[in-house]
Amino acid sequence: MTIVDSSTEFPLVEHHTATVGDVRIHFARAGAGEPLVLLHGWPQTWASWRRVIGPLSQKYTVIVPDLRGLGFTSKPDSGYDTNTVAKDVHGLVRSLGFDKIYLAGHDWGAAAAYAYAAQFRDAVHKLSIFEMVLPGFGIMEGAMQPQPGGNFLWHMAFQSVPDIPFALIEGREDIYLRWFFEHFAYxxxxxxxxxxALYVNAMTHVGSLRAGLEYYKSYFLSAEQNQEHAKTPLSIPVSAWGGEACLGGYTKQCLELAATDVRGGIIERCGHWIGEERPEFVADHLLEFFGE
Incomplete structure (x- = not known):
């Protein structure tokens, strides 16, 4: 069933589902024109782009899926490595009748976006990466090393451990997720x-917490895949941006190891949550970069 929400927060967005392989994907769609796909990260859903969709939909057909295991998309037991998640999205794009897209991703959605561009090299015009350091390039691995005051990416390692994170987080999603939204923001x-509440509620859907943690358990497989992709750097134009109060210049530094034509830098007055903190910057940048 299609639901159209014309509120300010969710302007002119249609909601759909499509079955691709072993996953039933929920996605939002808006606008008309060439296809532009936006991929969200953890612990968010398609709604992390809700303040960006409106401006982009004036020029593009904007497609915003919930990734495998998150939001209203189904939650299989496996398949959370970034190559497989990218194949989900590619299957969705093809099912909608599109061959070549503009692609942007944030957090794990950015890692999946890179895997998409690396696997389907003739299927992406341009790629934009926000607030992610890709597994397998050494930068994220270095950021996991303990630092005073807990100022390191401790959750990357913690959430990759089998069973224990689920046992400790379940029933405490509000406390746990609130910490990230507060501490990783400018x-x-x-x-x-x-x-x-929007994201806490999504994480309490049956299976969502388990599935979300699978992205971290699959980290090392995704790293191996990226190391193989990096043997042939991307040649398409890539933009890479980190927030001033979070990854900063590391996002661009990482993508320069994966692609030959990289621009970008640091988003001022922004932490990790680009869609909530600096939606105007994100929309303006994508319109300019993709429209060049």
């Missing part, structure tokens, strides 16, 4: 209580 007030 301005924690960018998140309203309604924003936080």
């Amino acid at each position: 301005d924690p007030t960018a998140f309203s209580e309604e924003d936080i």
Whole structure:
């Protein structure tokens, strides 16, 4: 069933589902024109792009799926490595009748976007990466090393451990996720209580917590895949941006190891949550970069 929401937060968005292989994908769609696909990260859903969709839909057909295991997309037991997640999205794009897309991703969605561009090299015009350091290039691995005050990416290692993270987080999703939204933001007030509740509720869907942790358990497989992809760097134009209060210049530094034509830098007054913290910057950049 198609649901159209014309509110300010979700402008002119249609909701659909499509079955691709072993996964039933929920996705939002808006606008008309060439296809532009936006991929979200953990612990978010398609809604992390909701403040960006409106401007982009004035020029593009904007397609925003919930990734495997998250949001309203189904939650298989396996397949959370980035190559497989990228194949899910590619199957969705082809099922909608599109061959070549503009592609942007944030967090794990950015890692899946890179895997998409690396696997389907003739199927992406341009790639934009926000606030992610790709597994397998050594930069993320270095950021996992303990630092004073807990100022390191401790959750990457913790959430890759079997069973224990699920046992400790289940029933405490609100406490756990709120910490990330507050501590990884430049301005924690960018998140309203309604924003936080949106993602906490999504993470309490049956299977969502288990499935979300599978991305981290699959980290090492994704790293191996990326090391193989990197043997042939991407030749398409790539933009790579990190938030001032989070990954900073590391995102661009990492993508320069994976592609030959990389631009980007640091988003001022922004942490990790680009869709909530700096949606105007994101929309303006994508319109400019993809429209060149």
